[in-house]
Amino acid sequence: MNALELLSEVRRLGVRLWVDDGRLAYSAPNGVMASELRQELAGQRDELIRLLARPDKSSAQAIPAPDRMQRGAPSALSFAQERLWFLCQLAPEASPNLQTNLRWPGPLNVQALTRSLSEIVRRHETLRTTFEAVDGRPRQVIHAAEPVDVRLVDVRASSTGTHEAEAQRLAAEEGLRAFDLAEGPLFRAMLVRLADDDHVLVLTMHHIVSDGWSLGVLFRELAVLYDCRCNTPTMPSGSAIGCRVRLSRSCWATGGTSLWERRRYWSCRRTGHAPRCRASGARRRALRCRPG
Numbered sequence: 442m443n444a445l446e447l448l449s450e451v452r453r454l455g456v457r458l459w460v461d462d463g464r465l466a467y468s469a470p471n472g473v474m475a476s477e478l479r480q481e482l483a484g485q486r487d488e489l490i491r492l493l494a495r496p497d498k499s500s501a502q503a504i505p506a507p508d509r510m511q512r513g514a515p516s517a518l519s520f521a522q523e524r525l526w527f528l529c530q531l532a533p534e535a536s537p538n539l540q541t542n543l544r545w546p547g548p549l550n551v552q553a554l555t556r557s558l559s560e561i562v563r564r565h566e567t568l569r570t571t572f573e574a575v576d577g578r579p580r581q582v583i584h585a586a587e588p589v590d591v592r593l594v595d596v597r598a599s600s601t602g603t604h605e606a607e608a609q610r611l612a613a614e615e616g617l618r619a620f621d622l623a624e625g626p627l628f629r630a631m632l633v634r635l636a637d638d639d640h641v642l643v644l645t646m647h648h649i650v651s652d653g654w655s656l657g658v659l660f661r662e663l664a665v666l667y668d669c670r671c672n673t674p675t676m677p678s679g680s681a682i683g684c685r686v687r688l689s690r691s692c693w694a695t696g697g698t699s700l701w702e703r704r705r706y707w708s709c710r711r712t713g714h715a716p717r718c719r720a721s722g723a724r725r726r727a728l729r730c731r732p733g
Contacts, residue, residue, distance in 0.1 A: 456468070465490055569586060574623075
């Protein structure tokens with residue numbers, strides 16, 4: 442095997458390699474460094490040092506790219522998503538929802554708002570992802586983008602208290618309504634009309650596809666897209682952005698490309714230089730190779 446294949450193999454075995462003062466060093470679990478592996482490392486020592494210490498762009502490009510995720514095909518969840526998925530299986534009615542309410546005074550172009558929300562869902566795959574069980578294990582499926590259905594509720598004729606109180610009640614009910622992780626969608630939009638020129642936009646998402654930081658991104662994009670839709674109705678749609686990179690654990694656990702190697706690949710793609718490895722707290726040894 443060549444140096445790149447050897448590098449992938451030793452990482453699969455849990456061996457960490459780095460360069461220390463021009464020498465090849467390693468830390469490995471007990472019993473892994475058999476004599477055959479030591480001999481293989483000795484034979485590829487110079488090439489391994491070149492790859493680990495000062496890789497150029499050609500060596501960075503030689504690192505195999507991770508497999509592209511196939512849209513529509515089930516894929517593994519992140520650790521946080523898997524934890525939330527199991528919690529939802531234990532208590533389906535206790536849906537951990539995130540909700541944000543935006544008061545919208547003044548004239549509102551409902552069509553432009555709907556198109557802006559649809560564009561956000563098109564750009565962000567996580568908002569059109571569902572989660573199902575495949576052979577007893579949770580898997581996520583990314584669906585094709587579809588227009589967002591904005592539920593319009595008019596409370597102008599409501600006689601139950603003030604319009605603001607009715608909007609708060611509706612938002613609270615919407616926030617408590619559980620999502621179906623397998624069926625989706627896991628993103629809902631409701632527009633409460635208080636008056637002709639006064640609205641409240643209620644956005645509800647399952648926590649498995651969003652978090653507090655993501656809400657800030659959503660609001661920034663909504664402001665820009667709505668302004669563009671109102672002023673330039675024929676604005677062309679941009680390319681898909683904001684897609685979260687998920688590092689699948691499945692290939693790591695079954696002997697494929699490790700998470701560390703995937704991160705190294707993308708670092709090399711960005712800069713042409715691989716990050717140095719430091720095995721802090723680990724058992725460190727310098728690999729001294731003898732001739733022959």
